[in-house]
Amino acid sequence: MAKTHAQTTINGEHVEFLCEPHESLLEVLREHLGLTGTKEGCLTGDCGACTVNMDGRIVCSCLVFAAEAAGAEIDTIEGVARDQKLHPVQQQLLEHAGLQCGICTPGVVMAAKLLLEHNDNPTEQEIRYYMSGNLCRCTGYDKIVRAIQAAASEIRAGA
Amino acid sequence: MQEVRYERPTTIAEATELLAQSNGITKILAGGTDVLVQMRINSQIPSLILDVKHIPELRELRIDGDGLLLGAAVPSVELGESAEARKGYPGLVEGAEYIGSSQIQSRASVGGNLCNASPAADTVPALFALGAECRIAGPDGERTVPVEEFTTGVTTSCLQKGELLVSIRIPDPAAESSSAYLRFTPRNEMDIAVVGAGAAITLDKGGTCTAARLALGAVATTAIMVPEAADALVGSKIEESDLAKVAELASAASKPITDRRGTADFRRHVSGVLASRTVAAARDRAKAA
Numbered sequence: 001m002a003k004t005h006a007q008t009t010i011n012g013e014h015v016e017f018l019c020e021p022h023e024s025l026l027e028v029l030r031e032h033l034g035l036t037g038t039k040e041g042c043l044t045g046d047c048g049a050c051t052v053n054m055d056g057r058i059v060c061s062c063l064v065f066a067a068e069a070a071g072a073e074i075d076t077i078e079g080v081a082r083d084q085k086l087h088p089v090q091q092q093l094l095e096h097a098g099l100q101c102g103i104c105t106p107g108v109v110m111a112a113k114l115l116l117e118h119n120d121n122p123t124e125q126e127i128r129y130y131m132s133g134n135l136c137r138c139t140g141y142d143k144i145v146r147a148i149q150a151a152a153s154e155i156r157a158g159a
Numbered sequence: 160m161q162e163v164r165y166e167r168p169t170t171i172a173e174a175t176e177l178l179a180q181s182n183g184i185t186k187i188l189a190g191g192t193d194v195l196v197q198m199r200i201n202s203q204i205p206s207l208i209l210d211v212k213h214i215p216e217l218r219e220l221r222i223d224g225d226g227l228l229l230g231a232a233v234p235s236v237e238l239g240e241s242a243e244a245r246k247g248y249p250g251l252v253e254g255a256e257y258i259g260s261s262q263i264q265s266r267a268s269v270g271g272n273l274c275n276a277s278p279a280a281d282t283v284p285a286l287f288a289l290g291a292e293c294r295i296a297g298p299d300g301e302r303t304v305p306v307e308e309f310t311t312g313v314t315t316s317c318l319q320k321g322e323l324l325v326s327i328r329i330p331d332p333a334a335e336s337s338s339a340y341l342r343f344t345p346r347n348e349m350d351i352a353v354v355g356a357g358a359a360i361t362l363d364k365g366g367t368c369t370a371a372r373l374a375l376g377a378v379a380t381t382a383i384m385v386p387e388a389a390d391a392l393v394g395s396k397i398e399e400s401d402l403a404k405v406a407e408l409a410s411a412a413s414k415p416i417t418d419r420r421g422t423a424d425f426r427r428h429v430s431g432v433l434a435s436r437t438v439a440a441a442r443d444r445a446k447a448a
Binding site for chain 1: 162163164165167188190191192195196198199204205208210212234236259260261262263265266349
């Protein structure tokens, strides 16, 4: 079968890959490119575990064909920490115990990071609405929301 | 295994040609939030995946004196970010923003919601109420159909082989007019409408209704117009007694089924309640317009 060839940018680096035309971006990230930080959850776009940033928007990578990534800029959890330094969202999730099993965490980080890039002082309600597509079955959200609020304070203080 | 192709045309002509030549299952891809889910649920891999997001006409969002022009593949998030769209077409923006999470909003389009042809599609009652028209392109040229004629049944549309939806046009709203969309769901977010209602209301300077359109979703095989309820509003000030009449007529027009999300009786009742609330919301916005 004819494979699709795609050139894309992932975490700032030029990447080329071959994929089946109907393979998802999630499958290619995990199975072809070894970027297993992005998690597979529901495969129906409900849980947000597979959230990545595509051209400045968060998307469920299970609902994107890998072929669509051609020419796009993709950011995944692997590109969030810089020079061994965690992003404030990551650091605060650790400090607030905003994770237990950790499966939802990469998606939570990708979504919260973009939220704070657009709004570094969101209300609790704004956080909860924005994060409604990231399901967590362990912590019950409260700690996640507090971690995001703390990360927002940290970002505001550093700005 | 069958051959699968992913194609990314950049012109309408190229897209309609690929569609016309395609044999087997063809999926037109905008945001993919229905296409990929259905591909997995049905274990059905299409032979052609036609990504239409790189055709400029399908990505256009323009608001001017002629109204709103919304390319079929414009994601909901872009509509929601438009202050002009929120001001002029609040019912449509409400419908679009009900759909899914932030992640889904990044990809899902109003055009895709219409083409997917779910009876519960959240943008469709507002499109009906706002008098939207659909620009369709095919191998033999273009045609325009009123949105009420676009969806023909559960998951079916008027699109013929080789055709695709290019854009949706909504006329410029009159001075004292506005729109609203409300839905009932068991949960506030991330759910599918049990009943949806869209309304567009125009008032004169004295607050008397001069034009009204009302549509219901999720209570028949397609969204439905309820002209008898809308007509009853014309000439009135849309007071409590008028809203009660709307509720009664909307419940009577509703033709729901019983399923796990609600019984037919419950949906008929909610149709009336939501219709009157939606009309009242559009009226209040029209007064403020």
